[in-house]
Amino acid sequence: MSKIGVFICHCGENISATVDCERVAQELAKVEGVECAIDYKYMCSDPGQTIIKDAIREHHLDGVVVGACSPRMHEPTFRRACAEAGLNPYLCEIANLREHCSWVHEKGDATTNKAIDLVKMLVEKVKRNKPLESIKVPITKKALVIGGGIAGIQASLDIANAGHQVILVEKDPSIGGHMSQLSETFPTLDCSQCILTPRMVEVAQHPNITLYTYAELESLEGFIGNFTAKIRLKAKSVDYKKCTGCGACMQKCPQKKIPSEFNAGLGTRTAIYVPFPQAVPNKPVIDREHCNYYKRGKCKLCETACPTGAIEWDKEDEILTEQVGAIVVTTGFNVKGTDFFPEYGYGKYKDVITGLQFERLASASGPTFGEIRRPSDGTIPKKIVFIACAGSRDPAKGIPYCSKICCMYTAKHAMLYQHKVHDGESTVFYMDIRAGGKNYEEFVRRAIEEDHVNYVRGRVARVYEKDGKLIVKGVDTLLSGEQVEIEADMVVLATAGVANCGAEVLAQKMHISYDPYHFFAEAHPKLKPVETNTAGIFLAGACQAPKDIPETVGMASGAAVKVAGLFSNNELVREPLIAVVNRMPPPVFSTCVGCFMCQTACPYNAIEREEIKGRDGKVIKTVAKVNPGLCQGCGTCVAFCRSKSIDIQGYSNEQVFAEVMSLLNQ
Amino acid sequence: MNTTNSEFEPKIVAFVCNWCTYAGADLTGTSRLKYATNVKIVRFPCTGRIDFMLLLRAFAQGADGIIVSGCHPNDCHYTSGNFHARRRWITFRGLLDFMGIDVKRIQYSWVSAAEGAKWADVVNSTVANIRELGPYTEYKKVAEYLDKEDYNG
Numbered sequence: 001m002s003k004i005g006v007f008i009c010h011c012g013e014n015i016s017a018t019v020d021c022e023r024v025a026q027e028l029a030k031v032e033g034v035e036c037a038i039d040y041k042y043m044c045s046d047p048g049q050t051i052i053k054d055a056i057r058e059h060h061l062d063g064v065v066v067g068a069c070s071p072r073m074h075e076p077t078f079r080r081a082c083a084e085a086g087l088n089p090y091l092c093e094i095a096n097l098r099e100h101c102s103w104v105h106e107k108g109d110a111t112t113n114k115a116i117d118l119v120k121m122l123v124e125k126v127k128r129n130k131p132l133e134s135i136k137v138p139i140t141k142k143a144l145v146i147g148g149g150i151a152g153i154q155a156s157l158d159i160a161n162a163g164h165q166v167i168l169v170e171k172d173p174s175i176g177g178h179m180s181q182l183s184e185t186f187p188t189l190d191c192s193q194c195i196l197t198p199r200m201v202e203v204a205q206h207p208n209i210t211l212y213t214y215a216e217l218e219s220l221e222g223f224i225g226n227f228t229a230k231i232r233l234k235a236k237s238v239d240y241k242k243c244t245g246c247g248a249c250m251q252k253c254p255q256k257k258i259p260s261e262f263n264a265g266l267g268t269r270t271a272i273y274v275p276f277p278q279a280v281p282n283k284p285v286i287d288r289e290h291c292n293y294y295k296r297g298k299c300k301l302c303e304t305a306c307p308t309g310a311i312e313w314d315k316e317d318e319i320l321t322e323q324v325g326a327i328v329v330t331t332g333f334n335v336k337g338t339d340f341f342p343e344y345g346y347g348k349y350k351d352v353i354t355g356l357q358f359e360r361l362a363s364a365s366g367p368t369f370g371e372i373r374r375p376s377d378g379t380i381p382k383k384i385v386f387i388a389c390a391g392s393r394d395p396a397k398g399i400p401y402c403s404k405i406c407c408m409y410t411a412k413h414a415m416l417y418q419h420k421v422h423d424g425e426s427t428v429f430y431m432d433i434r435a436g437g438k439n440y441e442e443f444v445r446r447a448i449e450e451d452h453v454n455y456v457r458g459r460v461a462r463v464y465e466k467d468g469k470l471i472v473k474g475v476d477t478l479l480s481g482e483q484v485e486i487e488a489d490m491v492v493l494a495t496a497g498v499a500n501c502g503a504e505v506l507a508q509k510m511h512i513s514y515d516p517y518h519f520f521a522e523a524h525p526k527l528k529p530v531e532t533n534t535a536g537i538f539l540a541g542a543c544q545a546p547k548d549i550p551e552t553v554g555m556a557s558g559a560a561v562k563v564a565g566l567f568s569n570n571e572l573v574r575e576p577l578i579a580v581v582n583r584m585p586p587p588v589f590s591t592c593v594g595c596f597m598c599q600t601a602c603p604y605n606a607i608e609r610e611e612i613k614g615r616d617g618k619v620i621k622t623v624a625k626v627n628p629g630l631c632q633g634c635g636t637c638v639a640f641c642r643s644k645s646i647d648i649q650g651y652s653n654e655q656v657f658a659e660v661m662s663l664l665n666q
Numbered sequence: 667m668n669t670t671n672s673e674f675e676p677k678i679v680a681f682v683c684n685w686c687t688y689a690g691a692d693l694t695g696t697s698r699l700k701y702a703t704n705v706k707i708v709r710f711p712c713t714g715r716i717d718f719m720l721l722l723r724a725f726a727q728g729a730d731g732i733i734v735s736g737c738h739p740n741d742c743h744y745t746s747g748n749f750h751a752r753r754r755w756i757t758f759r760g761l762l763d764f765m766g767i768d769v770k771r772i773q774y775s776w777v778s779a780a781e782g783a784k785w786a787d788v789v790n791s792t793v794a795n796i797r798e799l800g801p802y803t804e805y806k807k808v809a810e811y812l813d814k815e816d817y818n819g
Contacts, residue, residue: 070695072692099692099694100691100707103695104694104699104700105701106700117706121706508740513686513689516780521780533689533743632744634711634712635747648715650711651711653717660679660720660724663679664724664727664729
């Protein structure tokens with residue numbers, strides 16, 4: 001006969017507002033095998049946990065069901081409390097009365113009855129729970145960081161400085177990411193490259209960091225502490241051991257008109273190129289798509305120019321296999337192009353540019369060496385219009401969220417423009433100004449008050465060209481409600497920040513979740529912002545949602561601490577909710593018939609063959625055996641097993657069946 | 667079958683995956699979206715774990731409808747469990763007619779951890795559908811009969 005303790009949490013009023021918690025406890029007390037049923041205002045609090053611990057000791061409970069919030073929230077809390085009172089933690093189950101009941105239903109009998117059913121179901125389950133011991137597996141103390149922007153750089157440096165090996169993989173020929181493209185940073189207006197490039201160099205020189213540029217994650221297998229990552233090193237066509245980075249090849253390259261990705265399409269580059277002068281590593285790659293030799297079979301001018309013979313024409317992609325214990329994903333974001341906006345000319349007007357392109361114009365290392373000049377004719381624009389929320393907060397465009405950084409960088413752009421073009425006039429069209437952050441609001445006020453940027457609250461309906469001018473038609477919704485028409489020389493769109501192209505493919509490779517906009521999903525929006533639902537994989541930066549540099553850096557350091565924390569153990573404790581093949585005394589040994597269907601179903605190759613031998617050493621039977629270090633507990637094998645010989649701990653056939661029966665047999 | 671019975675409260679069991687739909691249903695809660703109380707969730711590690719015989723058992727015990735929901739294709743936490751479940755469902759669905767179960771009584775769907783609103787829709791539409799179909803007793807009767815006769819097939 002079981003002795004189950006039932007504990008119903010009011011969660012302040014979160015549960016008790018719609019569920020009659022006292023009645024739930026009273027009803028549960030009547031259930032067979034329930035020794036005590038108690039309700040309390042905050043079960044997760046210290047006194048609440050003490051109630052559970054005292055009850056375990058007093059009633060000698062052999063099972064606990066807590067009716068509270070989602071088990072994804074406090075299952076570890078309550079399991080730990082049980083363990084402290086001497087009850088095996090896996091004899092504790094959580095009934096989800098908040099997220100799955102009180103928050104989604106109106107107050108009433110139906111809701112209370114559902115709550116009673118949910119707890120009863122778990123009572124039937126916990127009666128069949130078995131005490132389990134957690135599994136210990138070794139940890140590979142090496143981290144993989146994917147993406148070499150500021151987030152990846154910061155995370156790599158922090159993990160490396162904690163004394164662990166780091167592999168940093170960057171898809172482009174140089175690390176640096178979007179931050180290296182920026183001119184000045186808000187709210188201090190210090191030069192972006194000046195604060196970034198020393199860190200880039202530090203990454204390249206750090207003894208604990210192995211840097212692979214022009215490389216991508218090919219595949220990922222394994223689990224926390226023991227991942228196997230395959231990394232594709234794309235063919236650079238240049239031998240970096242021989243190359244000195246002198247740049248003679250780039251001067252000779254006849255392909256000079258390729259739009260430069262680093263300059264957001266405003267400048268040009270050659271086919272053999274270093275993305276920007278401060279690149280790390282400062283050695284070129286050949287862009288085979290545009291190279292004359294790869295396209296037409298002849299040219300090789302760079303080879304003749306190279307003093308060290310570093311060009312490797314026949315180089316192929318290499319696949320590298322690395323064992324790592326944790327992964328930090330820092331793949332960043334992108335911005336929508338001007339072609340996303342039919343109302344602003346579908347990208348056909350050269351002088352309608354994105355905020356990122358403006359950064360390049362304002363940057364001393366940019367195509368105009370920091371002078372604000374129109375891309376169409378190179379003249380200095382005397383009237384400039386900035387349009388905030390271009391795409392963002394616009395459900396009609398499929399981007400209902402706020403891109404967060406645009407208000408601030410638009411204020412910065414207008415300010416930089418006023419500093420560089422003294423007789424210029426700048427106008428910003430905005431919906432709201434969102435300047436939350438230290439010194440951010442003051443920064444925007446400075447743009448308005450000291451630099452006299454004209455802020456107009458309202459939307460721009462259309463931009464069209466007339467007599468060489470861009471006519472910006474909008475409306476001032478704050479003061480006059482009247483239409484505004486500005487003859488501008490240049491228009492800058494603060495286009496929405498979006499997930500990188502192919503982000504979902506990367507997420508699928510790593511088995512992490514992503515949101516409807518393809519940003520990677522954190523494990524908990526408030527309490528686990530850097531973790532993913534896949535243990536051992538962490539997130540940092542704008543791959544999770546648009547964010548500015550300080551937030552990105554903070555998140556990267558947060559993820560790095562998680563990794564360092566993980567690596568501070570020699571062994572990893574894992575949940576024992578894994579599959580087991582039954583064993584019995586002779587002459588049966590196991591009901592497993594050795595068909596090994598489970599082996600074909602297992603995604604982790606966790607099922608091995610075991611030979612059961614008699615005393616004479618002869619093989620009596622070959623049966624399946626689960627390797628507890630590899631099994632992740634998905635249970636696919638359980639549904640496959642024809643003889644019902646394999647079962648999964650925590651979700652056994654018996655337990656699941658009992659849950660369903662308790663729901664229906666009433 | 668009484669299709670206009672407004673008193674009828676269908677019993678619906680949802681077999682869901684821990685990583686997508688369970689978390690999605692949590693999000694429905696955190697977003698305070700409301701749905702019918704008829705659906706009760708049984709948590710599984712993965713839809714690949716779900717033995718479809720359990721669906722028959724549930725019907726035999728008096729369930730009026732069943733929801734099976736997990737991760738979208740390619741999004742499985744365990745690489746491929748949802749593909750196994752999908753294939754199993756396709757085979758199983760073909761047998762339902764033979765077993766005398768209306769396919770409309772089983773809702774097979776994909777709800778990710780980010781789709782709280784979708785979960786509320788799935789629940790509400792399933793409840794509405796089952797309400798229209800009415801109580802399901804045939805399978806329970808057959809099961810009882812087989813139990814009584816000590817049927818061992």
